[in-house]
Amino acid sequence: MTAPGNEEMEEDQEVVKKFMNIIRRAPHGTIYTxxxxxxxxxMGAFEQDISVAFIDDGVYALVKNQDTSEIGIKGFSxxxxxxxxxxxxKLYVDRESMEERGLTEDDLVVGVxxxxxxxxxxxxxxxxxxxxx
Amino acid sequence: xxxxxxxxxxxYNHQAADSAYRFAKAAIEKGHxxxxxxxxxxxxxxxxxxxxxPQDDRDLxxxxxxxxxxxVDIWACIAASKRRGISNEVLGENCKITGLGTLTDIAMRxxxxxxxGD
Numbered sequence: 001m002t003a004p005g006n007e008e009m010e011e012d013q014e015v016v017k018k019f020m021n022i023i024r025r026a027p028h029g030t031i032y033t034x035x036x037x038x039x040x041x042x043m044g045a046f047e048q049d050i051s052v053a054f055i056d057d058g059v060y061a062l063v064k065n066q067d068t069s070e071i072g073i074k075g076f077s078x079x080x081x082x083x084x085x086x087x088x089x090k091l092y093v094d095r096e097s098m099e100e101r102g103l104t105e106d107d108l109v110v111g112v113x114x115x116x117x118x119x120x121x122x123x124x125x126x127x128x129x130x131x132x133x
Numbered sequence: 134x135x136x137x138x139x140x141x142x143x144x145y146n147h148q149a150a151d152s153a154y155r156f157a158k159a160a161i162e163k164g165h166x167x168x169x170x171x172x173x174x175x176x177x178x179x180x181x182x183x184x185x186x187p188q189d190d191r192d193l194x195x196x197x198x199x200x201x202x203x204x205v206d207i208w209a210c211i212a213a214s215k216r217r218g219i220s221n222e223v224l225g226e227n228c229k230i231t232g233l234g235t236l237t238d239i240a241m242r243x244x245x246x247x248x249x250g251d
Contacts, residue, residue, distance in 0.1 A: 042233035129240045
């Protein structure tokens with residue numbers, strides 16, 4: 001049995017968990033990436049340790065100079081630049097995914113940390129919460 | 134173990150909804166606590182009360198409502214719901230609409246958040 005006082009203390013303790021959102025798909029074609037961004041922006045308000053990993057076609061979400069006018073869908077790549085304003089500064093791009101698509105860091109709208117698949121895998125192991133999108 | 138479920142696919146089109154439901158039932162049977170099921174993306178369709186699947190098939194809408202009556206919170210994300218015509222007027226019994234903050238809160242509280250989706 002926990003004494004009531006302790007229980008209260010436990011509730012007051014700040015919970016900080018490690019959350020990683022994994023963006024795996026192209027920004028358009030499905031809504032997964034856009035709704036991932038909406039989720040990430042809300043999570044940012046909870047003072048958690050939030051990171052975002054971009055793998056496979058997810059890397060395309062960050063490509064500069066996207067023009068969505070011809071598909072009649074609102075573009076949102078620039079919103080990723082605003083993430084640091086929400087205390088989300090840990091953006092990781094899988095090197096292999098980026099290189100396979102002929103992209104370099106200079107092609108991306110925001111500064112990211114480019115990591116190997118192995119490094120990313122190790123980071124995933126350390127997370128409390130993984131949200132694949 | 135305290136478990137939260139994040140479901141990201143609509144019913145029938147994708148097996149994720151069936152898998153999430155069966156996982157929840159199995160976990161409860163094994164003595165775990167399933168706190169919440171949070172519907173995101175097309176999964177919000179799962180909480181509609183307007184569906185009428187064929188009688189010789191499982192009724193996922195009814196199954197979620199039943200799970201809701203057994204103490205599991207069944208939530209649908211409000212932003213995703215608004216896009217897809219899900220509102221309080223068409224909400225299944227024991228299901229609720231809430232914001233993404235609730236999902237974050239669930240993830241902070243449970244031991245494990247398990248995601249079902251493509």
